[in-house]
Every structure is written in C-alpha cells, then in structure tokens.
Amino acid sequence: MxxxxxxxxxxxxxxxxVAEMSGNHNGDIGRALAILDAAKAAGADSVKLQTYRADTITIDHDGPDFRVGKGLWEGQRLYDLYQDAHTPWEWHEPxxxxxxxxxxxxxxxxxxxTAVELLESxxxxxxxxxxxEIVDIPLIRLVARTGKPLILSTGMATFEEIEEAVAAAREAGAKEIAVLHCISAYPTPIERANLSNIPDLAARLGTVVGLSDHSMGTLASTVAIGLGASLIEKxxxxxxxxxxxxxxxxxEPAELATLVADTCAAQAALGTPVYGPTEAEQDSLRFRRSLYVVADVKKGETITxxxxxxxxxxxxxxxxxxxxxxxxxxxxDLKRGEAFKADMVEGGVPGA
Incomplete structure (x- = not known):
C-alpha cells in the first residue's frame, strides 16, 4: 500500500x-487551468504534468537520430515536439x-x-x-532521495530493467513505490495491451501495481482493475x-467520468471469495427445484x-x-401441489 x-x-x-495533462494544454495556461477543473469535476484523484524543457530533454538538432520515426508524431523533430508539448516552468506554481x-x-x-528542484520547491x-526514463538510474535515485512516493512506468522495459529501477529506488530511500504496466504505443491497440503483466508484476515485485493506459476508451483500464491494478493513468x-x-x-471529460465510475464498480465487484447464497440471493433460493406432488396419490399407492x-x-x-x-x-393421501417431504413415503427417506 x-x-x-x-x-x-x-x-x-x-x-x-490520474488524469495526465501532458501537452494537452496546447500552450495556453487558461486551458491548463480548465483541465484541472474538468478533471476534478469528473472525479479524478489527481492531475499529472510533465516537467521538462526542450533543452533539458534533447538538443536542437536536425539529424535523423533527432526525428520521430513511425507513429502519431512521425517525421517531427524531437526538439520541436518537446517545445510544443512542454509545460512552462512559470506555469507550475499557479x-x-x-x-x-x-x-x-x-x-x-x-x-x-532541474525539474526535481522545481517540483520540490x-x-x-x-x-x-x-x-x-526508467533506464535513467541517476534520475530515479535523485527522486527517491526526496522520500516522496514514487510511480514508475514500464513501457518498453525488460523485466530486468524494471527490477533494476525498483531496486535503485529502494536503495536510495523510496519506501512507497507503484509500478505501472505500460505499452508505449500511441495509441495502443487494445489487442496489444497485454494486461496479464499486471498480476505478474504484483507477484514478482511486491509493489502497488497499476496501468498507464494509452489505448482508446476505458475498457483496458476497467479490465486492469479486475487483474489487480490499483492506479490508472489516462x-x-x-x-x-x-x-x-x-x-x-x-x-474527454464525460469519458473520464465513465472511467472513474466503471473502475470503482469493477473494484467493488471483485469482493472476496465466498460460496453459498449471498444476502442478495436469499430471495432467489425459492426458485430452485425440489420434489412436488403433481398428481393426487392415495395412501398405500405407489409413487411414480x-x-x-x-x-x-x-x-x-x-x-x-x-x-x-x-x-x-x-x-x-397426497394432494397435487404439496411440497414432497420425507415422511410422505412409508419408512421415510434415508439421509433426507
């Protein structure tokens, strides 16, 4: 926990x-503030930013190494993409x-x-x-040393890389860690969500687990709750x-509200292992089958x-x-419509 x-x-x-704002503020602090309001209204627990500058995450370079390959941002220069998407330093305090x-x-x-320094302030x-950044062990250690809870996303990572990151965080002082299964494809096709990683991570790491969900809609996140996820980021x-x-x-806001409701319902539906009629099923017990007299029978006659x-x-x-x-x-004498009881036959019914 x-x-x-x-x-x-x-x-x-x-x-x-967690409602991830990322670059959806579109360079407008008024829109960023409105996203906070909308996330609150939809029932999200938190809003997450990304704190970097284009110059701290890459360099201004035109070489092929510095361009996005396939996908949503194909062909864009990394520097330009991060310049458009970043949340300005001066916005953080408001x-x-x-x-x-x-x-x-x-x-x-x-x-x-420098981002850690700003956020600590x-x-x-x-x-x-x-x-x-899961392979940036120095950054993980720096964050862990703050003593704050730490959430790690695992997109693209091998299990060995995940294990190394968790170990580094623990060694640097992190006591509370959540590990989020993640597929770093934007968007993630639902058939590639591979949600079975969630219970596996929980069993192997002993941390809180969750899902950083880049698929369309809310289905993957809702299913993830049934597999043991405790934290969802969208x-x-x-x-x-x-x-x-x-x-x-x-x-969008209405979809986030649906996500909140559906994941809470999914978590409530898990319950605990129990067998036998529940309180909700008591009234349904009478609709089970049992033995009934369906034609009149005289005393001493054979039951058929x-x-x-x-x-x-x-x-x-x-x-x-x-x-x-x-x-x-x-x-x-037995009458049609009587519930059949053990004493209705001569000598009774053994075991009944």
Missing part, C-alpha cells in the same frame, strides 16, 4: 485515477496553487535534476518516472477536436414419475432424492 497526498492507494482501496484551491492532487514527472506530493483533454500533441488518444416431479419452487425434498422416492408407497 502507498499513500498519495493523504489518499491510500492499493488493494482494498478505490482505484486511484497550476499547483489552483489544484490545491479546488481540492485535486497535482504532481508531475520530472525529466532532469512546490512540495510535490509524489513523483512519476516516465517509461523512457491522458486527458477538454476535447479531442481541439487538437494537441496527445489529444488523439486522450479521454407421473405423481412426483422435480419442479420449482424449492420447498420440497432436493431433486437428488427422486430415485429414493419412486416406487415407494405413500404413507398418507
């Missing part, structure tokens, strides 16, 4: 829902202030030591290490039609399949006693 800004996160607690005023947690994924309650925008670097695979059958409701002997009843003599 871990605690984020006073909220317990882990098995037995409601799913923790965004953190506004989030606290409206009562939603705000935190960020830092991408270099704002008393960020938790940190996220993005998938591409990209969020006011409207996909407004465009933006991540808008194509982001949820024409006179006793297994039917609904369930006030007579269990159907398994039918063979023990057939061919026996009636101990009294």
């Amino acid at each position: 871990m605690t984020i800004d006073g909220r317990p996160v882990g098995p037995g607690h409601p799913p923790y829902i 965004l953190f202030r506004h989030a606290r005023e409206i009562g939603i947690t705000i935190f960020s994924a830092p991408f270099d030591p 704002l008393d960020a309650p938790v940190y996220k290490i993005a998938s591409s 990209h969020f925008t006011l409207a996909r039609a407004d465009g933006g670097v991540d808008s194509a695979f982001s949820l 399949e024409a006179s006793v059958r297994s039917i609904r409701p369930a006030h007579g002997l269990l159907p398994k006693y039918l063979d023990a009843v057939l061919g026996r003599k009636a101990s009294r």
Whole structure:
C-alpha cells in the first residue's frame, strides 16, 4: 500500500485515477487551468504534468537520430515536439496553487535534476518516472532521495530493467513505490495491451501495481482493475477536436467520468471469495427445484414419475432424492401441489 497526498492507494482501496495533462494544454495556461477543473469535476484523484524543457530533454538538432520515426508524431523533430508539448516552468506554481484551491492532487514527472528542484520547491506530493526514463538510474535515485512516493512506468522495459529501477529506488530511500504496466504505443491497440503483466508484476515485485493506459476508451483500464491494478493513468483533454500533441488518444471529460465510475464498480465487484447464497440471493433460493406432488396419490399407492416431479419452487425434498422416492408407497393421501417431504413415503427417506 502507498499513500498519495493523504489518499491510500492499493488493494482494498478505490482505484486511484490520474488524469495526465501532458501537452494537452496546447500552450495556453487558461486551458491548463480548465483541465484541472474538468478533471476534478469528473472525479479524478489527481492531475499529472510533465516537467521538462526542450533543452533539458534533447538538443536542437536536425539529424535523423533527432526525428520521430513511425507513429502519431512521425517525421517531427524531437526538439520541436518537446517545445510544443512542454509545460512552462512559470506555469507550475499557479497550476499547483489552483489544484490545491479546488481540492485535486497535482504532481508531475520530472525529466532532469532541474525539474526535481522545481517540483520540490512546490512540495510535490509524489513523483512519476516516465517509461523512457526508467533506464535513467541517476534520475530515479535523485527522486527517491526526496522520500516522496514514487510511480514508475514500464513501457518498453525488460523485466530486468524494471527490477533494476525498483531496486535503485529502494536503495536510495523510496519506501512507497507503484509500478505501472505500460505499452508505449500511441495509441495502443487494445489487442496489444497485454494486461496479464499486471498480476505478474504484483507477484514478482511486491509493489502497488497499476496501468498507464494509452489505448482508446476505458475498457483496458476497467479490465486492469479486475487483474489487480490499483492506479490508472489516462491522458486527458477538454476535447479531442481541439487538437494537441496527445489529444488523439486522450479521454474527454464525460469519458473520464465513465472511467472513474466503471473502475470503482469493477473494484467493488471483485469482493472476496465466498460460496453459498449471498444476502442478495436469499430471495432467489425459492426458485430452485425440489420434489412436488403433481398428481393426487392415495395412501398405500405407489409413487411414480407421473405423481412426483422435480419442479420449482424449492420447498420440497432436493431433486437428488427422486430415485429414493419412486416406487415407494405413500404413507398418507397426497394432494397435487404439496411440497414432497420425507415422511410422505412409508419408512421415510434415508439421509433426507
């Protein structure tokens, strides 16, 4: 279990829902503030930023190594993409202030030591290490040394890389760690979500586990809760039609509200292992089958399949006693519609 800004996160607690703003502010702080409001209204627990500058995450270079290959941003220069998507340093304080005023947690994924320094000055309650940074062990150690809870995304990572990152965080002092299964494809085809990694990560790492979900819609996230995820992260925008670097695979406000409701329902539906009729099933017990007299029988007459059958409701002997009843003599007159009881045959029914 871990605690984020006073909220317990882990098995037995409601799913923790993170709305990822990323670059969906489209360079407008007013829109960024509106995203905070919309996430709060939809029921998300927190909003996550990404804290970097284009110059701290890459360099301004035109070489082929510095261009995006296939996918949503194909052909773009890394520097230009990050310049468009980044959240300006000077926005952080008003965004953190506004989030606290409206009562939603705000935190960020830092991408270099200067980002950690900024976020520490704002008393960020938790940190996220993005998938591409899971191999940046110095950054993980730096973040872990803050003593704050740490969330690690695992997109593209081998298990050995995940294990190394978790070990580095623990060695540097991180006590509360969540590991998010993630597929770094934008968007992720649902058939490639590979959600079976979630219970495997939980069993092998002993951490809180969750899903950083880049698939379309809310299905993968809801299924993930049933597999043991405690934390869900989804990209969020006011409207996909407004465009933006991540808008194509982001949820809109009504969809985020659906995600919150469906994941909470999925978690509630898990329950605990129990057999036998539950409280909700008590009224349905009478609709089970049992043995009933379906034709009048005189005392001393032989009981046959024409006179006793297994039917609904369930006030007579269990159907398994039918063979023990057939061919026996009636101990009294039996009337059609009577629930068949053990004392209705001469000598009774053994075991009933």
